[in-house]
Amino acid sequence: MNFREYKIGARMFGFALGGSMCITLFLPSFDFRSAVSTETALDKQLTAGWETGWNVYDPLMLGHNKPLKVLVKTDPKSGQPLAEATYAYVYNVGTPLPNGIDHPDNLGESVEKLSETKGQIGQKTANGTVYLIKHEGNVPYIENATATMGWTPDMVMKGASDSDISHAGAGKTLFVREGCWWCHTLLPEQTQDWQVFGAPPMLGDFNGESPTAFGSDRKAPDLLHVGSRNSSREWMMLHFFNPRLVQPHSIMPRFDYLWGKVDANGQKIDYAKWRTEYDEYHAGKRIDPPDVPMYAKNSEIRDLIDFMLSLK
Amino acid sequence: MLKYLFAKNEDIPAGSAAVYWGFSAIVWFVIGTGLGSFNAAKLAFPDFVTGSEFFAFGHMRQVHVHAVIFGWISMAFGMAMMYITPALGNTRLWSEKLGVWNAFLWNVGLSLGLTLLWAGLTSGREYSDFIWPIDLFIAVFMALPLAINVWMTILTRRTQGIYTTNWFFAAATFMVIIVFLTGNLPEFFHLTGLTEAYLTWWFAHNVLGLWITPVAAAIAYYTIPKVTGNPLYSHRIGHLHFWSVVVFYSTPAAHHLMSAPLPEWLKSFASVEGVLILVPAIAFVSNILLTMQGKWNMFVENLEIRFTVTGVLLAIPLNMQGGFQQTRAINWYIHGTGWIVAHAHLALLGFSTFLEAAAVYLGLQSLMKRKLYSLTLGNMHFWLLLIGFSIYWISMTIAGLIQGAGKIYEVPYIDVVIAEHPYMIARWIGGTLVFISNIIWLYNMWMTARVGTIVPVGRMPHEMAYER
Numbered sequence: 135m136n137f138r139e140y141k142i143g144a145r146m147f148g149f150a151l152g153g154s155m156c157i158t159l160f161l162p163s164f165d166f167r168s169a170v171s172t173e174t175a176l177d178k179q180l181t182a183g184w185e186t187g188w189n190v191y192d193p194l195m196l197g198h199n200k201p202l203k204v205l206v207k208t209d210p211k212s213g214q215p216l217a218e219a220t221y222a223y224v225y226n227v228g229t230p231l232p233n234g235i236d237h238p239d240n241l242g243e244s245v246e247k248l249s250e251t252k253g254q255i256g257q258k259t260a261n262g263t264v265y266l267i268k269h270e271g272n273v274p275y276i277e278n279a280t281a282t283m284g285w286t287p288d289m290v291m292k293g294a295s296d297s298d299i300s301h302a303g304a305g306k307t308l309f310v311r312e313g314c315w316w317c318h319t320l321l322p323e324q325t326q327d328w329q330v331f332g333a334p335p336m337l338g339d340f341n342g343e344s345p346t347a348f349g350s351d352r353k354a355p356d357l358l359h360v361g362s363r364n365s366s367r368e369w370m371m372l373h374f375f376n377p378r379l380v381q382p383h384s385i386m387p388r389f390d391y392l393w394g395k396v397d398a399n400g401q402k403i404d405y406a407k408w409r410t411e412y413d414e415y416h417a418g419k420r421i422d423p424p425d426v427p428m429y430a431k432n433s434e435i436r437d438l439i440d441f442m443l444s445l446k
Numbered sequence: 447m448l449k450y451l452f453a454k455n456e457d458i459p460a461g462s463a464a465v466y467w468g469f470s471a472i473v474w475f476v477i478g479t480g481l482g483s484f485n486a487a488k489l490a491f492p493d494f495v496t497g498s499e500f501f502a503f504g505h506m507r508q509v510h511v512h513a514v515i516f517g518w519i520s521m522a523f524g525m526a527m528m529y530i531t532p533a534l535g536n537t538r539l540w541s542e543k544l545g546v547w548n549a550f551l552w553n554v555g556l557s558l559g560l561t562l563l564w565a566g567l568t569s570g571r572e573y574s575d576f577i578w579p580i581d582l583f584i585a586v587f588m589a590l591p592l593a594i595n596v597w598m599t600i601l602t603r604r605t606q607g608i609y610t611t612n613w614f615f616a617a618a619t620f621m622v623i624i625v626f627l628t629g630n631l632p633e634f635f636h637l638t639g640l641t642e643a644y645l646t647w648w649f650a651h652n653v654l655g656l657w658i659t660p661v662a663a664a665i666a667y668y669t670i671p672k673v674t675g676n677p678l679y680s681h682r683i684g685h686l687h688f689w690s691v692v693v694f695y696s697t698p699a700a701h702h703l704m705s706a707p708l709p710e711w712l713k714s715f716a717s718v719e720g721v722l723i724l725v726p727a728i729a730f731v732s733n734i735l736l737t738m739q740g741k742w743n744m745f746v747e748n749l750e751i752r753f754t755v756t757g758v759l760l761a762i763p764l765n766m767q768g769g770f771q772q773t774r775a776i777n778w779y780i781h782g783t784g785w786i787v788a789h790a791h792l793a794l795l796g797f798s799t800f801l802e803a804a805a806v807y808l809g810l811q812s813l814m815k816r817k818l819y820s821l822t823l824g825n826m827h828f829w830l831l832l833i834g835f836s837i838y839w840i841s842m843t844i845a846g847l848i849q850g851a852g853k854i855y856e857v858p859y860i861d862v863v864i865a866e867h868p869y870m871i872a873r874w875i876g877g878t879l880v881f882i883s884n885i886i887w888l889y890n891m892w893m894t895a896r897v898g899t900i901v902p903v904g905r906m907p908h909e910m911a912y913e914r
Binding site: 140165194351 | 488489496498504505567568578608628632639641642643646648693696697707712715716778781782783856859860867
């Protein structure tokens with residue numbers, strides 16, 4: 135081989151690149167592995183499920199195969215009111231489980247231990263699973279409520295009204311698919327964002343989340359805590375349909391196409407008419423803008439708004 | 447060109463693969479900058495074309511980025527490798543047929559990947575947006591054949607040593623495969639959380655640092671001595687450049703996440719290594735500019751030299767920004783603002799594009815043995831590209847500084863949006879000029895292929911006079 139005269143160089147190259155990979159990949163992996171899940175991390179991964187980027191369980195990224203987050207006010211099994219309403223994460227049969235359930239070592243040492251012993255997350259259940267987040271002292275852990283209390287997805291869903299059900303997991307998929315994160319970050323910065331956008335995330339806030347979709351190019355407000363700043367579903371609805379309805383200077387695109395074909399009453403949405411009327415309003419020929427149609431329960435925009443409101 | 451896919455290797459004329467790569471690159475450049483101009487229009491005028499997800503900004507932004515990085519820049523690299531590597535080894539390309547197939551597969555893979563991205567099928571990870579089956583396709587059917595061709599051509603060379611350019615080509619084609627396979631591990635094996643976030647930026651940093659920057663520089667190491675006739679100023683400085691790229695440029699990935707909760711030691715280490723990127727940068731710039739000694743008239747008179755030297759001069763502000771903007775002292779101000787967008791365009795549209803454009807101009811003329819069709823159109827391409835880029839860079843830098851100020855003084859965000867509006871319009875105008883310049887270029891190269899003056903055997907294109 136004609137590289138003979140480059141023997142030393144080739145070895146040096148291997149040494150240099152290998153050394154660099156060791157420092158930048160191998161050593162940080164110990165830090166990453168030692169991160170212990172916070173409650174936020176448990177909530178995020180139970181809400182979003184296995185993966186919200188492209189994956190084989192949801193190849194068209196329609197938000198399929200996602201868990202539901204349900205507000206439970208009465209014990210689904212006995213029907214008795216609960217002392218405190220709690221969120222249950224409902225995984226129907228076939229919904230892929232988040233990383234923390236499949237690979238509990240991702241949860242971090244103390245959370246993993248509690249989730250396995252008290253939470254029984256290792257238990258297999260035949261008809262889907264309901265998870266809860268519980269605490270022991272300061273340490274949060276995941277509980278498999280199907281194994282510990284016999285709550286099944288059917289029971290939980292039967293007792294829930296539509297307003298108690300959050301499709302935030304599917305919404306995160308849409309957040310990724312629609313490229314919201316090209317302009318809205320999910321990362322208040324450690325230096326100066328506290329006052330406006332809220333606290334920066336902590337080391338353990340990301341365990342099990344994929345993709346993290348921090349965003350790098352902020353052309354719009356940070357959204358990590360947007361649900362705490364603005365929890366109005368109506369405002370979100372107007373803003374998504376046409377951001378200029380509520381913020382005349384906004385440069386956000388219209389997401390009216392996420393409404394789909396029909397509104398909440400099953401009526402066909404006439405986009406062309408809406409646009410004409412809006413243009414008239416914009417030109418000063420109408421006093422009020424046209425009404426934004428109420429979205430259907432199973433529309434994509436519902437999922438996305440649920441996700442927005444879940445960002446507390 | 448497609449007829450060569452099934453021809454015998456020895457029946458394919460030398461240089462066919464390079465010409466295929468070169469024209470593909472220019473077409474992707476037109477597509478990529480057209481998308482860029484369209485996206486910029488949407489940021490300036492948000493109600494420009496609405497109502498369909500396929501014309502939504504969030505669906506198109508990543509298509510622009512990947513069309514220019516993997517279409518224009520990487521295919522121009524492929525073009526340069528197909529003709530420079532054998533020329534420096536005093537030999538023929540190891541396999542013309544593999545080269546033609548490689549360009550074909552590159553176009554197919556990229557078209558497929560971009561279509562999926564456009565439909566919204568994305569991994570949700572910046573710069574590694576392609577879904578993992580496409581990532582695997584890129585590594586195995588796009589990057590690997592290129593590496594094999596480059597390595598085999600170098601191994602079968604008929605010169606004793608290996609020239610600087612070919613060290614970079616050999617190393618970069620190897621490293622980009624490693625970077626692709628490692629950076630996408632979170633997608634292949636579903637790694638989550640901070641590991642995913644960090645590897646996203648490990649990939650983004652290294653695909654620039656170990657692929658785009660070194661290969662672009664390697665091209666300048668060829669074009670400047672080749673066209674001016676001056677020998678490279680110093681091979682020792684070339685060594686310094688090469689080794690400091692491998693050592694310093696491969697390590698600062700974490701400086702992209704200075705405000706994320708990564709381990710502090712990792713951020714500090716990355717920041718220091720980030721400043722040390724100035725070592726290869728200064729080595730490269732000084733080496734090239736000193737090679738120009740006595741031939742500075744060519745900076746004015748010769749199109750290829752003008753492109754190359756402009757790119758090298760743009761490397762000075764690029765690396766000054768790059769070295770220091772990632773330190774904590776500066777990063778807190780400009781992180782996540784338009785400043786970074788301006789910097790990214792300085793790297794890819796300023797520094798890198800000008801070097802590759804020179805290589806494509808020089809290569810296509812040499813291989814087709816045709817003199818450039820029109821100097822006037824070539825000059826228009828240069829100036830529209832430079833002016834368009836400058837408008838873009840300056841306006842986005844100002845917009846970024848406004849955003850930074852808005853960030854620290856806690857100005858309501860909408861006021862920042864209002865203040866940025868004029869600069870968004872300027873950016874759109876700049877981007878559109880770049881798009882127009884590339885249409886002119888495509889026309890000029892097409893006419894060169896068809897009716898350019900024939901360059902006699904044994905002469906270089908730049909030795910001939912322009913006819914138009």
